[in-house]
Amino acid sequence: MITAAVLAALATACALGSWRFTTARWTSRAPRLAIIVWQSLGVAWGLATTGAMLAYAVLPYNVGVLPGLIAFARGRTPAEAWDPWHVLAMIAGLTSLAVLVVVLLTAGVQALRARRRHRVLLALISRDDPGVPGVRVLDHPSAAAYCVPGLRSQVVVSAGALELLSPDEMAAVLAHEAAHVRERHDLVLLPFAALRRALPWSKVVADAQAQVELLIEMAADDRARRYCSPRRLATALLRFGTAGAMPTPQGMLGVHAHNVMARVDRLIKPGPELSAFVRYGYLALSVSLLTTTPFLWVYQL
Template identity: 75%
Template structure:
């Protein structure tokens, strides 16, 4: 019962923390750290929510969550009595765990298929251009720049974007998209998209996905400004916004409010977080990530 209560308390704390985190003001000053904390909250909430139900369900075995599930699967006799609440908790816990796993795998498969189809289309309509070596160019008048991540990753830019942007601005945009590829931001976004499918009615999940999408763009901006001027990237964003961009699979613009937040951040960067605050957040992320699995494996 103590394990079930601890897991339920952890799930509640993660849900409340995610709700408060959506309005945090420091995240734009350390987007990578904020992404790590969001991932830790998601992992801890999923394992704690399903684990709390399963911990209560296997209480008759008096062996902890994981050992109790093993005993249940192997049809070992229980020390206590099974009743309807324990059966319902088992069904609920296994259902929640299965839904989270299935939607994640489904989202991954669908994403891989969509990327494969998109690569085939690019092989038909895109071309190489000596002006941007290593980048695929699509002859479309609308401005667009995006990446197709994966083993055979590609950065794609439209002819309209090449005409719209100066050489420095184009370099900044391509550095931004290369950062998405290098840091595998597609893998960062995948669990949040899957959680949105599993819980489409939850406002906190929608807000979390939107914030992580913005944080990913900010992280790519930070990586890009190692190779280009932040002002050049900001002006490129503004040019895209005023010209109107064509739809892309992984567009770099997003909502207008997000673009302006990124532009303000590039032009007027805020001071970095203190080292003690960064370390505290990192310790919190590690604690969240490890606490739920630890409560799963400890015996009763």
């Protein structure tokens, strides 16, 4: 019973922490760290929520969640008699776990299919340009720049973007898109998109997804600024924002007009870095969340 209570308390703490974290002001100063915290909160919340129900369900076995589920699957007789509440908890816990897994797999499969279709389409309507080697160019008047993530990643720009941006600005945009590809930001977004599908009514989940989308853009900006002038990237973002950029295809990562000024401000006037104490504190919190919850699945308190 203690394990179930601790997991329930941890799930509640993660939910409240996520709600407070959506309004945190330091995240733009350390976007990669903030992404790690968001990921740890999401994983811990999912495992703790389902684990609390399953821990109560397997109480008659007097073992941890995972050993109890294995014993249940093998048809072993529990040490204590089942009651209706244990049965309901088992049904609710397994259903919740199945929904989370199925939604995650479905989101992944749909993303892979969308990218596969888009690669086929690009092979038909895009072209190479000696001015931007290694990049596919779409003959479209609107400004667009995005990447198709995956094992065969591609960076795509439109003819309108080539006309809109100077060579230095285009180099900055391409460095930004290369950062998305290199750091696999599509995999960062996937669990949050899946959770949004599972809980479409949750404002906290919607806010979390929106914040992570902004944070990966800021993280890509930070990596791009190693290879280009931050001001060139900022002016490129402003041009995209004022020119009415073409919407990024579904499942891709690209330059768009959302939150442009927040990104431009931090590029031109970057805030002070977080202190080492704060950084290590949040890292320790993330590690604690990612280790405590699996521990509670295996061992009974």
